[in-house]
Amino acid sequence: xxxxxxxxxxxxxxxxxxxxxxxxxxxxxxxxxxxxxxxxxxxxxxxxxxxxxxxxxxxxxxxxxxxxxxxxxxxxxxxxxxxxxxxxxxxxxxxxxxxxxxxxxxxxxxxxxxxxxxxxxxxxxxxxxxxxxxxxxxxxxxxxxxxxxxxxxxxxxxxxxxxxxxxxxxxxxxxxxxxxxxxxxxxxxxxxxxxxxxxxxxxxxxxxxxxxxxxxxxxxxxxxxxxxxxxxxxxxxxxxxxxxxxxxxxxxxxxxxxxxxxxxxxxxxxxxxxxxxxxxxxxxxxxxxxxxxxxxxxxxxxxxxxxxxxxxxxxxxxxxxxxxxxxxxxxxxxxxxxxxxxxxxxxxxxxxxxxxxxxxxxxxxxxxxxxxxxxxxxxxxxxxxxxxxxxxxxx
Amino acid sequence: xxxxxxxxxxxxxxxxxxxxxxxxxxxxxxxxxxxxxxxxxxxxxxxxxxxxxxxxxxxxxxxxxxxxxxxxxxxxxxxxxxxxxxxxxxxxxxxxxxxxxxxxxxxxxxxxxxxxxxxxxxxxxxxxxxxxxxxxxxxxxxxxxxxx
Numbered sequence: 001x002x003x004x005x006x007x008x009x010x011x012x013x014x015x016x017x018x019x020x021x022x023x024x025x026x027x028x029x030x031x032x033x034x035x036x037x038x039x040x041x042x043x044x045x046x047x048x049x050x051x052x053x054x055x056x057x058x059x060x061x062x063x064x065x066x067x068x069x070x071x072x073x074x075x076x077x078x079x080x081x082x083x084x085x086x087x088x089x090x091x092x093x094x095x096x097x098x099x100x101x102x103x104x105x106x107x108x109x110x111x112x113x114x115x116x117x118x119x120x121x122x123x124x125x126x127x128x129x130x131x132x133x134x135x136x137x138x139x140x141x142x143x144x145x146x147x148x149x150x151x152x153x154x155x156x157x158x159x160x161x162x163x164x165x166x167x168x169x170x171x172x173x174x175x176x177x178x179x180x181x182x183x184x185x186x187x188x189x190x191x192x193x194x195x196x197x198x199x200x201x202x203x204x205x206x207x208x209x210x211x212x213x214x215x216x217x218x219x220x221x222x223x224x225x226x227x228x229x230x231x232x233x234x235x236x237x238x239x240x241x242x243x244x245x246x247x248x249x250x251x252x253x254x255x256x257x258x259x260x261x262x263x264x265x266x267x268x269x270x271x272x273x274x275x276x277x278x279x280x281x282x283x284x285x286x287x288x289x290x291x292x293x294x295x296x297x298x299x300x301x302x303x304x305x306x307x308x309x310x311x312x313x314x315x316x317x318x319x320x321x322x323x324x325x326x327x328x329x330x331x332x333x334x335x336x337x338x339x340x341x342x343x344x345x346x347x348x349x350x351x352x353x354x355x356x357x358x359x360x361x362x363x364x365x366x367x368x369x370x371x372x373x374x375x376x377x378x379x380x381x382x383x384x385x386x387x388x389x390x391x392x393x394x395x
Numbered sequence: 396x397x398x399x400x401x402x403x404x405x406x407x408x409x410x411x412x413x414x415x416x417x418x419x420x421x422x423x424x425x426x427x428x429x430x431x432x433x434x435x436x437x438x439x440x441x442x443x444x445x446x447x448x449x450x451x452x453x454x455x456x457x458x459x460x461x462x463x464x465x466x467x468x469x470x471x472x473x474x475x476x477x478x479x480x481x482x483x484x485x486x487x488x489x490x491x492x493x494x495x496x497x498x499x500x501x502x503x504x505x506x507x508x509x510x511x512x513x514x515x516x517x518x519x520x521x522x523x524x525x526x527x528x529x530x531x532x533x534x535x536x537x538x539x540x541x542x543x
Contacts, residue, residue, distance in 0.1 A: 303431055305457035306407070313408060323431040324457035331431065346431045379413050379461070381424060381435040381453040 002316045002361045006202075006293060007151055007179060007352035012245065013204035019248035020206065023241035031238050032229065041240045048247035052211055055254040056196065057187040065212045065220065065230045066243050070178040070199030071102035072223060073212035076234070077174045077195040078106045078145060080214070080221040082115060084172070085142020091115045092141045094133060097337035098122050098150055103176055104333075107145075122337040126155035126285035130162050137165075143172045148180035148196075152321060152334040152350060153285030154294025156184065163192030172218065178202055178210075182253030183261070183291055194218055200246035203253040204354075209242040260355035261292040267353055267362045271295045274366050278373055280386070282395040284338060284348065293353035296321075298340060300395050301383030302347045302376040304331075310372045316365055321348040343382065344394050399458055400492040406462035411469050414451040421519065423511025426504050432456035434464050434508040438471075440516055445476045452508070459494055459501035466490050467505040476516075480527045482509055 003011070012020075023044060029037035031045050046061070053061040067073045078093075085091060095107055097119045107117045118136050120128055133144060144166050149156045159175055166173035174195035177186060181196075182203025188196055195214045201207040214220055226235030253260070272283055272295055280300040299307070304320030311318050319325065321332025323346060330336070331345035340348075351365070377383040385391040399407070416422075416437035426433040433456065439449035450468040454461050467487055471479040484502035488494050494502060510528050517524050 301455065303456050303460075306461055309404075309407060309458045322457070324459075329431070342431075379410070379453055380455040381433050382455040384415070384435075384453060 002357075002364060004316060004318045004351040004353060004357065004361075004365070006354040007154075007350065008319055009201050009207065010204045010354060011356075012201075012206050013249055013252060015252045016200075016205050016245040016249040020241040020245035023244050027240070031240060032227075041238075044240055044244050045238055048243045051247040051251050052213075055186075055250055056213055057189050058213055058215075059189060060216060062231065063213055063216055065214065065234055066238060067210040067212055067223075067234060068208055068239075069201075069210040070100075070176070070197050071210070073197035073199070073210040074100070074102040074176055074178075075106050076212050076220060076223045077197055077214070078103065078110070078143065079223065080219065081143035081145075081172045081174060081195065082110050082113075083221045084219065088142065090140045090142035092138050093117045094120065094136045094141060094144045094146075096120045096122060096128055096146055098126075098152070098334040099145070099147055100151060100176055100178065103145055103147070122334075122339075124339055125289075126150060126153045126338055127289050128157050128162075130158050130165055133162050134165050137169055137171065141169075141171050143174060145174040145176070148175045148177035148186070149184060149291050150285070150334060151179045152332055153296045153338065154179070154291035154352075155285040156180070156289045156291065159193070160191045166194075167192040179291060182250055183257065183293070185257065188213055188215070200242070200249060203249050205246035205249035206242045209239060209246040211246070256355070263355050264292040264353045264357065267357055267359060268293055268295055270359075270362055271351060271365070272297075275369065278370055280393055280395055281373075282344075284335060284340070291352075293357070295349075295351040295353075297349050298335070298344045298395060299347045299349065299373050300344055300393060301380050301386055302373060304346060304348050306376055307347070307349055307372060310375070311369070314368050314372075316368070319350045319352075321350065322346045341394050398495060399462070400494075402466075402490070402492045403458065403462040403494065406465040406491065407458045410452075410461055410465035412450050412452055412465065412472065415453060416449070416451050419451075421512040421514075421516030423508050423513070423515055425507040425511050426456070432460045432501060432504055434460065434504050436464070436468065436508040436512040438512045438516060440476065442520070447471050447474055447476060447479055456501065456504075457498070459498035460504065462491060463487050463494075463502045463505035464508065467509055471509055476513055479509060480513060482506055 027040045029041040031042040049061040049064045052064045172194045176197050178199045181198035198211050200209040220233040224235045284296040304322030305324035321335045323331045335345035419437035420440040421438045424435040435453045437451040438447050441448050450472045452464045454464045484506040487502040
């Protein structure tokens with residue numbers, strides 16, 4: 001099996017697994033317990049917190065809160081910033097049209113509570129500009145939340161510039177770094193980031209663990225009430241094993257970041273160069289300001305789910321932005337925000353590599369994909385109309 | 396994918412009757428690219444016996460869409476039109492050993508494509524028809540959308 005859906009989830013690394021097992025078998029104590037077994041778990045937790053603070057360059061480990069994942073971290077970050085804003089009479093939030101649903105749905109929740117949300121349009125290259133953010137700022141803006149790198153098209157946003165302008169304007173800046181953490185360098189202090197979300201299972205840690213970074217001075221509002229854990233900001237007995245696995249994975253990813261990227265980039269670029277040779281295909285998002293492992297293309301005249309099923313039949317795991325794969329009647333909101341027409345967005349394919357992806361695997365994909373596209377096009381009434389000129393080619 | 400039954404996967408990977416017909420007696424096209432599924436069905440009809448002698452289909456859509464088109468063509472090929480008109484989306488789903496609930500609308504599309512092809516044949520040959528070409532929305536319950 002050739003796994004090319006690392007944006008969806010990643011395999012847990014040996015490093016992470018080795019860090020997790022002792023927490024499950026020996027140091028299984030509740031970190032809040034007074035006796036030695038509990039305190040051993042508490043120490044592991046402390047070390048994990050230090051690790052995240054170090055590799056994010058947070059000023060203090062207390063600025064790291066462990067959650068059940070990126071979604072929870074996004075929810076808590078946004079609700080906290082909103083609560084702070086509301087106290088000051090500021091109820092305007094700026095975000096973008098291609099954020100993850102964990103952000104978008106939380107913003108929709110805020111709208112029901114009288115907040116006004118501005119969702120910035122996405123330029124055709126998939127990269128927001130700091131100027132657009134600046135233009136949208138208002139005296140009553142309490143939060144800007146913009147993802148570090150987009151999960152579907154992989155484009156990297158100008159986070160330090162946005163951070164700087166928010167800091168100057170006195171507006172809180174949160175970034176959903178779920179796809180970027182472990183793959184791109186992040187320095188929360190240098191980048192003027194007030195809050196950040198990340199998720200372990202995107203960098204070879206286990207599922208069910210996330211981190212919310214919040215600079216001291218940004219009070220958090222509880223999403224989960226009930227206990228004193230995480231300085232009273234996130235109740236629940238800590239998932240020590242998961243957290244330790246996450247920390248070990250994060251350390252390993254950050255230490256090997258450059259070589260991992262150096263490995264993936266040429267493979268990514270090879271896929272892009274070869275696959276865009278297929279007629280009436282297009283790359284979604286800037287080719288350079290892009291995550292090292294992300295490829296996202298549209299093939300006109302075919303539909304994504306059938307593409308994925310046929311790839312699966314050839315042992316290749318990938319994903320798509322088609323409606324059928326999203327479970328709704330609309331294709332990916334990211335591709336639509338990019339300006340792709342519905343019909344074109346339905347024919348999308350996302351391939352996301354990891355540092356384990358080999359050139360042989362890439363060559364195999366290149367050997368089967370064009371044939372699959374051709375097979376589906378031969379069967380497609382849409383392609384038939386496009387080729388006969390009844391319908392105009394859009395890409 | 397455990398998502399789909401073996402029959403669905405078979406019809407998806409080895410679809411029957413894919414193709415176009417230059418001399419079709421009836422062509423029906425349903426669905427729209429906006430929602431992500433389009434089926435076009437071609438039929439050849441023996442005028443004397445009113446039997447569908449050949450069927451071909453082209454589909455833009457997901458695994459279910461391709462599988463339901465494929466099996467629908469098998470179910471009407473060689474049959475009299477009167478029988479083909481009785482094809483329901485439920486029969487299509489049963490023939491495929493079931494579809495996930497959120498894919499049922501694909502089977503509705505297959506039923507509509509068959510009816511659209513037959514209607515086209517009737518129209519071209521000035522054969523009158525009544526309710527038999529209407530969609531049975533009351534008993535179908537596959538989706539919320541309004542069919543023509």
